[in-house]
Amino acid sequence: MRKFLLVVLLIIVLVAGGVAWFVTRKPASAFDNVTETQAPSEQLLQRGEYVARLSDCVACHSTPKSAPFAGGLEMGTPLGSIFTTNITPDKETGIGNYTLADFDRAVRHGVARDGHRLYPAMPYPSYVKMSDDDIQALYAYFTKRVDPVRQADRPSDIKWPMNMRWPLALWNAVFTEPGRYQPKTAGDELWNRGAYLVQGPGHCGSCHTPRSITMAEKALDESSPLYLSGALLDGWYAPSLRSDPNTGLGRWSEEDIYTFLKTGRNQHGVVFGSMADAFNNSTQFMTDDDLKAISHYLKALPGDPARDGTPWQYVEAASDTGSSAAHQQNPGAQTFLAKCSFCHGVDGRGKAPWISPLAGATSSLAVENASQINVTLNGSSRVVASGIPDAYRMPPFRQQLSDQQIADVLTLVRSSWGNHGGAVAPGDVKTLREHTDPASSRPIVLQMR
Template sequence: MKKSTIIIAVIVVLAAITSWFVTRTPESAFESTQAESKPASAELIERGQYVAHLADCVACHTVPNEPAFAGGLPMGTPIGAIYSTNITPDPETGIGNYSLADFDRALRHGVAKDGDRLYPAMPFPSYEKMPDSDIEALYAYFMNDVEPVKKPNQETDIPWPLNMRWPLAFWSVMFTDSGTYEPKADQNEQWNRGAYLVQGPGHCGSCHTPRGFAMQEKALDESSDQFVSGATLDGWYAPSLRNDPNSGLGRWSEEDVYQFLKNGRNEHAVVYGSMTDAFNNSTQFMTDDDLYAIAHYLKSLPGNPEKDGEPWQHKPQKVSGELAKLPGAETYMTRCSACHGSDGMGHKPWIPPLAGATSMLVSDDSSAVNVTLNGSGRAVAHGVPDAYRMPPFRQQLSDKEIAEVLSFVRTTWGNNGGEVSVDDVKAMREDTDPASSEVIILQMR
């Protein structure tokens, strides 16, 4: 046989294997079930609504001031923007024609009804840990209690050939775990519940875990010290949720974590950036038992002393004398001190301290620059908007002024995050849209 014939034969075989692999439909636990044909009980629908809060579906699938779950929210990636899809039960543009098995395949396997692979911005590697009962309840909620909205899905901005989705089949095999969450026998019920919520529907790692070369989360559970160890995503630095003293929760108690998730604030911090949406639409609706379970689990995750170095120590300083002569000091006193205090200690728990704030201690200045430029959306607790909102300074301050005031804050009161460059501010100004700070709220019915 000629060498060229052998090569062609090998190519044909490999192509056939690849074609089978990328086009095969993942198996669903609901393949033969008739659950979708049965009327959903009020109890199941209510349970599904709670699961939707746990999974924070609305935050990604809703554009500010538009109907909930109708999609269209842009998400930045290194190769172009993608847009969330319409997941209302509209039969033409949404998921109205999805069976329970179709719904399950999209949610836990990242494959749409038409066979297209979903980008991992959809956190199916986390949702894969959800049990059948939660999937069935979530399906009942979306099909029976969510208003259908006719809104076509928007194509991505990713250019060809990078927008081809078939390689995502290989991505899924390489970077996802298989199966639902399995409780750890050596841990108690509260720890296991918290681990499930963080790793599964809460998909905390989607923002807080660093990503690898293929945009995969470097870890999906506590077996790796990379899990929820802090990451930069879409213009924000999501801090470590481990017990790192400077970059994480080392100085927080379990009660502090609970208060932050329940009320959007505690003595250390107030929600801002992407966490505002998570609080407004997800964590505040969780039961106290679930919130304490999350707090218990997170406080069990050890920090990394080598990463953080010496724990932050407060250095009491008022902006006066020689300190007041430093670049950025005057801007701080005229623009920031009325809320955050001349000593940087804020007015806890309503206005957070800047002394010891994670965003002022880590080398990544994304969050500090972003929130100063664009402000933060209002935290809406129990239907009442927060009266103390970080305003945007995009129009009031130049790139140089913002760089100087942030450099001042990040090197004062014991803060050691380091200086901010004018180029960092300029790049963030160009890459962000002030509209991104709008509040998204799921209207409860």
């Protein structure tokens, strides 16, 4: 019996030791044996700035009140809030002491210089696909071109024991896929460039792919029909980027996608919510070739007719929301006429490309109603194209309309003109009113140099 207990104890010690080694080891970097011997060229620095735009680093590592990349943005999680870190080259509070290998481990593997694990709010499950050349250029830009800012990182408010980082090593082993993006023989050069940009630096799946109970993305590439099929994330519904005719890009052409990413608007809609930040700080700065590659790749992703249902078609209202009968009988119609019809039209068609149509809009057809509630409560950010803010934006109605009024008008919108998104309950509005904070508006456009 004593020998048996000793054997069991030995096994426990060995297993514990193995787990301890696994969770504390630093992953290998492609740059472990690289010695930096000379200053980066101007071409490399410019390439790094472009990769930072592709990766939209500024969106998370900045706030409206901070210098670019100094961190401090609050990000909600089911366990509590975390705050983005300072990635300027300050030696005390930023990444000024990071080597290229340290930087690579943080970006592509989620491991900081001191060995602690990063939360996957940092999209390293996507960034792991980035090429060595792009990582090297990004490092040169952040260490040699970005201005250092002394600003200490703010600790998360996640309580013990859930704030322990070592379990993330096990999470990574199960839910991430190692290795750079490898071109697929089934796709041409343009398709593969688009796939690399969407899956890697663009990390589109971080918002547009549904997550499991473990908060892992359910798919990381087009091999799964769940990839980019739409997801609810922190008060917004990121729609499908597949060819779903109702909730995705099925009615969009490649040119429509390109125009949307290049100008922030097209005949189908205008960027709002988190996508407005992505446009303002990232997609409009991409080259035409890269935008066309992304459009080509996304348009190649098939939809799911079984999930998406019969394609939407415009239906004339039997009695228009502007009629006196509708006005008297439907409180949602009263609110629509007073607050919405001037811009979006009594027919819901909007004034493309400046004002989005409500008829046939993805947000009017998706079961998830968070985006429509959120944008009605809090309005939308300015769309800033080529440094010029637009003259049209959705105003906030948080102070003007009650939960019941917002529920009524959105129920009307989501059931008119062929829309079939479903009714909105006042409780849904109340929940998002409490969850969202209009004071925490995102930056418009930050100059990165």
